Amino acid sequence: MLSKTQIEETMLNSGMAVDSQPPIPTDRNFYEMGLDSLDVFNVFVELESLTGIQVPDDDLEKLQTIDSIHAYFAAKGS
Amino acid sequence: MIGIRSIAAYLPSQSVDNIAQGARFGESEDFIRKKIGATRLTRKGDSEETSDLAAAAVRNLIQNSELELQQIDALVVVTQNGDGCGLPHTAAIVHDKLSLGSDVAAFDVSLGCSGFVYGLSILKGLMQETGLKNGVLITADPYSKVVDPEDRVTSLLFGDAASATWLTADAVWNIGRPVLATDGSGAGNLAVREGRLTMNGRQVFNFAAMRVPPQIRKLLQQEELEPADIDLYCIHQGSAAIVDTVSRRFREVQARFVLDMDDTGNTVSSTVPLLLVKHFHNPEFRRILISGFGVGLSWASSILTRRI
Numbered sequence: 001m002l003s004k005t006q007i008e009e010t011m012l013n014s015g016m017a018v019d020s021q022p023p024i025p026t027d028r029n030f031y032e033m034g035l036d037s038l039d040v041f042n043v044f045v046e047l048e049s050l051t052g053i054q055v056p057d058d059d060l061e062k063l064q065t066i067d068s069i070h071a072y073f074a075a076k077g078s
Numbered sequence: 079m080i081g082i083r084s085i086a087a088y089l090p091s092q093s094v095d096n097i098a099q100g101a102r103f104g105e106s107e108d109f110i111r112k113k114i115g116a117t118r119l120t121r122k123g124d125s126e127e128t129s130d131l132a133a134a135a136v137r138n139l140i141q142n143s144e145l146e147l148q149q150i151d152a153l154v155v156v157t158q159n160g161d162g163c164g165l166p167h168t169a170a171i172v173h174d175k176l177s178l179g180s181d182v183a184a185f186d187v188s189l190g191c192s193g194f195v196y197g198l199s200i201l202k203g204l205m206q207e208t209g210l211k212n213g214v215l216i217t218a219d220p221y222s223k224v225v226d227p228e229d230r231v232t233s234l235l236f237g238d239a240a241s242a243t244w245l246t247a248d249a250v251w252n253i254g255r256p257v258l259a260t261d262g263s264g265a266g267n268l269a270v271r272e273g274r275l276t277m278n279g280r281q282v283f284n285f286a287a288m289r290v291p292p293q294i295r296k297l298l299q300q301e302e303l304e305p306a307d308i309d310l311y312c313i314h315q316g317s318a319a320i321v322d323t324v325s326r327r328f329r330e331v332q333a334r335f336v337l338d339m340d341d342t343g344n345t346v347s348s349t350v351p352l353l354l355v356k357h358f359h360n361p362e363f364r365r366i367l368i369s370g371f372g373v374g375l376s377w378a379s380s381i382l383t384r385r386i
Binding site: 014036037038041043044046048049057060 | 109113245278279283284287288317319323326340
């Protein structure tokens with residue numbers, strides 16, 4: 001099962017500049033932390049690769065915090 | 079063996095200030111510089127046609143090499159935005175504009191960002207089969223013809239340019255056996271609809287991130303090489319973010335991936351030859367890996383090896 005720590009590590013390893021020191025607040029909106037759409041694409045490329053679960057474009061808009069991503073993949077069985 | 083003898087480019091003199099354009103869409107200068115990777119996007123003039131860009135690149139090639147116009151016996155234009163509606167083929171129009179003789183094979187290749195790698199292989203194969211001596215591969219795909227200036231997704235990315243590459247037996251660089259691939263199920267992610275370019279940015283990004291690194295590894299395996307055996311990685315300059323994402327999959331040689339699109343933007347099939355123009359004569363580089371990926375979805379990679 002994908003953990004919140006794995007999601008945070010994925011974000012930090014993808015090279016994006018987060019205006020917050022680890023640990024990243026799990027309820028904080030990515031875009032408020034200075035991420036842009038390409039950063040988010042990058043995170044989801046890694047998460048999809050890690051879980052084997054494809055996230056449709058329509059769902060991506062709702063997933064803007066570590067908490068929401070964690071809940072999403074948990075509901076999909078990962 | 080047919081290889082590359084010389085290469086030249088043509089950049090239109092006009093350009094768009096991409097930082098100002100980004101601001102119009104609410105994008106920061108930092109985003110334009112670090113994620114898009116281009117502060118200026120080259121633009122052809124209103125009266126310039128695709129064939130004009132192509133002919134200008136060939137004239138630059140003639141000026142910068144020993145090739146003479148009358149020696150050209152094969153002329154291939156990689157474009158999906160040819161003159162008019164693509165009929166007649168742009169290669170024929172370029173042939174006329176350069177006043178070439180009739181003993182010339184001339185045709186277009188309909189491919190986008192993978193077109194240069196494909197084109198090298200197509201022209202090399204044709205020349206070896208037919209005995210043609212001096213082939214010129216042109217890339218000229220001005221997306222300004224189809225980009226909607228009000229579309230944030232595409233208008234910040236693409237620039238206009240052309241290149242011309244001379245293939246002959248007495249060459250400087252060998253052209254290696256390419257790895258070629260297609261996923262037509264993704265064709266709709268980058269397509270012209272009702273005369274306007276549309277792009278699903280996320281899907282195109284995912285495609286590049288997921289498909290290109292494995293192809294590069296497959297090519298290296300095919301050639302029995304390690305990533306460190308390649309001196310320079312000249313991959314398609316789709317955006318700074320895409321080059322960064324692909325290069326991160328090769329941590330041990332990440333610094334050898336070139337990012338150089340600041341003055342032009344994504345010039346489609348011309349991005350790779352534009353990089354080669356700058357590094358062609360550097361004797362430090364013995365092996366250059368080239369990779370193009372985009373429209374189709376199509377992706378292609380090959381290795382150029384210095385002969386002399």
